[in-house]
Amino acid sequence: MRSGLVLAGGRSTRFGEADKSFAEVDGRPMIRRVADRLGAVTDELVVNCRDDQRTAVADALEGIPYRVAVDPVPDEGPVAGMRTGLRVASGNAVAVVACDMPLADPALFERLFAAVDSAAVPRADDRLHPLHAVYDRHAGRVACDRTLAAGSRRLYDVLARVDPVVVDADDVTRYRSPFTNVNSRTDLAAVTGRIEN
Numbered sequence: 263m264r265s266g267l268v269l270a271g272g273r274s275t276r277f278g279e280a281d282k283s284f285a286e287v288d289g290r291p292m293i294r295r296v297a298d299r300l301g302a303v304t305d306e307l308v309v310n311c312r313d314d315q316r317t318a319v320a321d322a323l324e325g326i327p328y329r330v331a332v333d334p335v336p337d338e339g340p341v342a343g344m345r346t347g348l349r350v351a352s353g354n355a356v357a358v359v360a361c362d363m364p365l366a367d368p369a370l371f372e373r374l375f376a377a378v379d380s381a382a383v384p385r386a387d388d389r390l391h392p393l394h395a396v397y398d399r400h401a402g403r404v405a406c407d408r409t410l411a412a413g414s415r416r417l418y419d420v421l422a423r424v425d426p427v428v429v430d431a432d433d434v435t436r437y438r439s440p441f442t443n444v445n446s447r448t449d450l451a452a453v454t455g456r457i458e459n
């Protein structure tokens with residue numbers, strides 16, 4: 263079984279007052295676009311967020327079945343959020359994606375699921391993308407636990423601990439990058455009109 267995990271527990275400080283997870287891209291909240299894309303290649307959806315985001319998540323995902331994974335302590339960074347989500351997910355393999363990647367690519371996730379052992383991470387332009395990657399649920403949890411226990415909040419430290427299969431994604435980034443993430447209002451404007459479905 264495959265799970266999808268959307269991380270949405272950040273504070274969107276670069277985005278201004280609003281929570282970027284719920285900002286609309288071409289008429290749909292960004293988190294919903296990400297959920298729809300993951301839904302095409304997974305059997306269950308888990309959303310990691312803070313307790314105070316639950317109502318807005320429910321509104322944005324109306325009609326989509328999902329389970330919520332609330333951070334026991336908020337604001338401990340994406341590795342802590344990933345650990346919270348992996349604790350709730352039930353699939354053996356879990357596609358982890360940030361809420362601010364509305365161009366996340368189901369076809370690339372298929373390739374990552376096919377390649378995963380302890381983890382599979384795409385590389386494009388010599389960069390690894392840990393928030394558009396697939397993790398073995400147990401291996402991912404252990405790697406998050408150990409990273410946090412070592413005092414790090416870095417996703418790259420999680421990757422180093424899972425020893426991932428690296429999937430070359432330079433072919434998919436040629437025309438539009440699935441790794442484009444929206445941090446600011448300017449970024450939001452840049453992805454608007456670029457979504458095909």
Ligand SMILES: Nc1nc2c(ncn2[C@@H]2O[C@H](COP(=O)(O)OP(=O)(O)OP(=O)(O)O)[C@@H](O)[C@H]2O)c(=O)[nH]1
Pocket residue numbers: 269270271272273274275276277310311312333336337338339340342343344359360361362393443445
């Ligand atoms: N659970 C949880 N997720 C987080 C946390 N910080 C960031 N994230 C998530 O990690 C992903 C990447 O983070 P950023 O792009 O930096 O998002 P952000 O922290 O909301 O935005 P900035 O405040 O502008 O840095 C997003 O999906 C965030 O929701 C956190 O403290 N807890």
